[in-house]
Amino acid sequence: MKGSSKYIKFIALVLALVVTFLFADRLLSFKTIHGIRQARDLYVQPRDTIDVAFLGSSHVHYDMNTAYLWENFGIASYDYSAAEQPLWITYYYLQELCKYQSPGLVVLDLYSPASFHDEYQYYYLTDNLNGVRFSKTKLDMIMASAEPDRIWDFFPSFVTWHLRYKELNKYDLEYLFMSKKERQAFKGFTPHFRNTYYEVPYYDFEHVTVLPPKTEEYLLKIIDYCKDNGIELYLVVNPYYIDSPEAGCYNRIKEIAAEQGVRYENFNHWYDTMGLDFATDLNDASHLNYEGSCKYSDFLGQVIKSLYDIPDRRGDERYESWDRHAEYIRGQVERQDSEDVNENN
Template sequence: MKKKLLILPAVLAVCLAVLYLLQMLLMPKYMTGKHQEGALIAEYYHNAGNNDVVFVGDCEVYENFSPITLWEEYGIPSYIRGSAQQLIWQSYYLMEETLKYEKPKVMVFNVLSMKYDTPKSTGAQSQREAYNRMTLDGMRWSVSKWNSIQASMTEEEKSWQAELSYIFPLLRYHDRWSSLEKQDFTYWFKKDQVSDNGYLMQTGVKPLGDAYHEMRPMDMNFGENSWYYLEKMTQLCKENGVQLVLIKAPALSPIWWDEWDLQIEEYAAKNDLLYVNLLDYQEEIGIDWSTDTYDAGLHLNVYGAEKAARWFGKYLQENCDLPDRRNDTALSDIWAEKVATYNQRKETKEG
């Protein structure tokens, strides 16, 4: 009987271990190829603790600002907590989670995602789910993650099935066994860093062609849900003594309409927040849309991102009372390594 009592837990433990290993194997790695942005959220935890500035937002932050430049030029240690199509409620919960790991002096939020009011308004369900996964799977388990999952699903999507598959991603990726790639085995247990403090480097150049024409939205007012989460961000930062800076990153599409800009300006003024639309300072920043974008104006390449960081670093220094930390020896050592990695990555990518 005693033997039986021992065998059962042992068998159960082996089964769970095998299932866990399978889950690790079957989850997408995002280490190579097109969708490296899926790896960004999980990379933060190895770099948390010493950042004075944390950017939060979508591709307009993780592709348009280089934290390495901010360090090199101004001694500002920073990190970008961004992922593809990161929605405002996801940004809010990432901010909330960040505050459990460190207390930066400034949080920078890119306001583009204000245009998506609810999970339903962000595109087809399959697309939403894929983007949600890229943001949520990388988060460590916490109340913030659970709330972010809840906020990210539409009412129709909310089900035991979906929620449980976030807790046990094996249930979501169980059929990936038929499309496993070499990287799934290479990075089964250990991942590389694909970003430089959350910045996903692009070195290609695709000049801006014709100006973008997009349909004006029927209703130019931001939705209730967006305002709700922006307000929560404001309150969260106030409660934690963190300065919230709102920005609109320099990217030409999706178009950032004047009516939207005005609403954010008014909100910032009302709440005593800084708001800067970098599109208004393109010339000052020195963006050349024939060389500084890798996808015809949608996002900046590394040359543009360095220019944007150079300009924005100065803005931060002037407006946020941020110290130059380059004299901090311990921090300098860490950042020296980061700079070297960044330069090497740039060199490799430039080929």
């Protein structure tokens, strides 16, 4: 009996430690909308409901308006992205996504591989890593993303949040008690409402720039993974204030796409067609604001529906969380409109 009692106490202690850790992780972990929440809330999405996954950098969760795509096209999509995400992290995000979802289409934005060429990119690495569950996939992601002497800066995750108790805020408590159902209504998209004026950019459409070897290696890995798993891959460049060196990288990716038989589109060639106005539709030089995201997503939705067999899921009970998502985004827009009225009065 004594041995059995000790065994029960040991099991109870282990369970208490696990529960305590999970509680602390939920409360103390960083919860930025620059990638961490996009990764964390993927895990609560109804299994095998995401038909279109948008991958890439912050261009994705600023520009790909999942609420608009749902309300106007019935596309069940998710922005699974993080700030300045290099392709070696995107490759492992794609693997992580496919553990829980079976997307028919992956749309990959190419801003980061054209703009950030260092082999190791640390500035937003925490935002890229901390929302992903511990697994071999995450370990591989860390190994690809950090030099050996810096790995322990990012693993295990509690190394990065152990002092956060000093800066806990209202949102930390709200997220702690947020139900799975409430979290399902988050689909990655984060509307922004600033308006910054720019002239329409001029850049060299034709020249080609060599990609860094690591970037090209992981682009080919992503292409091969999609082919091997029967996933359609669409390489895109979201509209922004583009410059010529970046355009040269996109042209090299266009060559690779043609060689690999993958669709590619630079939507910076379509400003007029989509009605994008650089005087009103940019949050900053690199990102669209909410109005710009609606214009771009309207055009992108039409393109996706014309090129791919993506079902209209509206009215399907399994997809009711997208209805709640659209309602949540409408609420954010209405609050912003109310604030603008109050500021002008």
